[in-house]
Amino acid sequence: MTATEPRTPRDQESWARPTDRLTTTAKSTGVDTVTGKRVTGPIQGFGQMWQKTFKVRLDDVALDPEAVVAHWKAGFPTFWPKGATFYAPLAGITPGEVALLEVPPVPGSPVKMSTGVMVLYADRESFTFMTPEGHALSAWITFSSFKEGGVTVAQAQALERTSDPFIELTYILGANKMNDRFWEQTLENLASSLGVAAPSVTSVKVCVDKRRQWRYVRNLRHSPLVSMPLSVVTAPLRWFRRRRSA
Amino acid sequence: MTDTTIDTVQSGTAAILRIHGEITGGSDPELMAAYAKASAATRSIVVDFGDLEYMNSGGIGLLVTLLVRTQRAGQKLLAIGLTEHYRQILGLTRLDEAISIHDDEASALAAAI
Numbered sequence: 001m002t003a004t005e006p007r008t009p010r011d012q013e014s015w016a017r018p019t020d021r022l023t024t025t026a027k028s029t030g031v032d033t034v035t036g037k038r039v040t041g042p043i044q045g046f047g048q049m050w051q052k053t054f055k056v057r058l059d060d061v062a063l064d065p066e067a068v069v070a071h072w073k074a075g076f077p078t079f080w081p082k083g084a085t086f087y088a089p090l091a092g093i094t095p096g097e098v099a100l101l102e103v104p105p106v107p108g109s110p111v112k113m114s115t116g117v118m119v120l121y122a123d124r125e126s127f128t129f130m131t132p133e134g135h136a137l138s139a140w141i142t143f144s145s146f147k148e149g150g151v152t153v154a155q156a157q158a159l160e161r162t163s164d165p166f167i168e169l170t171y172i173l174g175a176n177k178m179n180d181r182f183w184e185q186t187l188e189n190l191a192s193s194l195g196v197a198a199p200s201v202t203s204v205k206v207c208v209d210k211r212r213q214w215r216y217v218r219n220l221r222h223s224p225l226v227s228m229p230l231s232v233v234t235a236p237l238r239w240f241r242r243r244r245s246a
Numbered sequence: 247m248t249d250t251t252i253d254t255v256q257s258g259t260a261a262i263l264r265i266h267g268e269i270t271g272g273s274d275p276e277l278m279a280a281y282a283k284a285s286a287a288t289r290s291i292v293v294d295f296g297d298l299e300y301m302n303s304g305g306i307g308l309l310v311t312l313l314v315r316t317q318r319a320g321q322k323l324l325a326i327g328l329t330e331h332y333r334q335i336l337g338l339t340r341l342d343e344a345i346s347i348h349d350d351e352a353s354a355l356a357a358a359i
Contacts, residue, residue, distance in 0.1 A: 009331055011300050018334045042310055043344050049314065051307075120339070121303035128303035130339070140339075142271075142303050157271075159307050209314045 014123040016096035024098035025090040034116035037132040045138030045161025047168035049209035056187040065145035081185040134222040164219040252280035259289040260358040271304025290358035296327025
């Protein structure tokens with residue numbers, strides 16, 4: 001006999017409410033490529049599925065894990081590496097909110113890729129982002145803190161596939177390592193903000209599924225490698241329209 | 247240490263994994279041990295969430311790992327016993343596109359054949 005009676009689980013308030021299409025209260029200086037899009041996860045991606053875990057020990061930091069997560073949520077945009085921008089939603093990192101991002105496709109690039117993330121889950125010990133269509137990755141990324149051997153640690157863990165064949169190719173050619181470095185720098189910045197003198201980030205990367213999902217090759221229609229050049233080309237037109245309507 | 251127990255019950259070529267307590271990222275040993283108890287002839291895995299009390303995003307990640315393992319083994323993955331709340335979470339995360347959801351054990355076992 002299976003019980004399906006309604007009850008209120010204690011994780012109820014930690015999850016985003018069901019949504020079909022994304023909307024955001026965040027304001028970016030770039031193009032909003034997120035509104036109206038659906039969320040995607042590792043199931044809907046194209047490339048190999050990887051679980052990447054990045055961890056930093058917060059030696060001599062007096063904060064408990066919950067305080068670390070509160071600090072992380074409150075200052076999330078400030079911990080990102082230089083050149084990448086996180087536009088937080090008005091309500092902050094709370095379930096269902098959508099943030100906008102601008103990240104360089106390669107380090108030093110003058111062109112930024114506009115995308116976003118939805119806060120899928122958030123409680124006092126962790127929070128998880130889920131990517132939208134048009135993001136380079138179909139992923140869930142969880143940020144958490146916990147005690148390990150008596151020391152508080154901070155962790156970022158991604159379960160991800162690249163979204164389409166073009167992005168998969170860039171990952172094979174080096175973007176994968178750049179993405180890893182992004183999260184390592186984020187954790188270093190977080191640890192430094194808490195007073196850790198020489199933060200050391202460890203990483204574990206596991207290929208969960210070697211197969212590429214060719215049935216999701218149609219994700220190419222949302223590919224940032226298609227939409228980003230188009231956005232650059234049409235930027236003068238948008239600028240002209242904004243001036244006329246001002 | 248997690249507050250998770252998972253029983254494995256074999257029903258023909260289907261194995262039913264009954265979850266009691268919570269599913270978090272730390273439940274990996276319990277879930278994979280329960281999956282390993284399924285017989286070699288198992289063609290479908292039915293996960294019974296009827297006694298699930300708590301699941302965080304780490305728990306959802308574990309379900310993806312289980313899904314990949316079943317796909318690799320050529321098995322179907324089905325779910326029963328989901329409350330409206332957990333049904334919504336599988337919909338929100340779009341896991342319901344890969345895991346077949348059923349109202350009860352009988353319909354899941356019928357679909358598992």
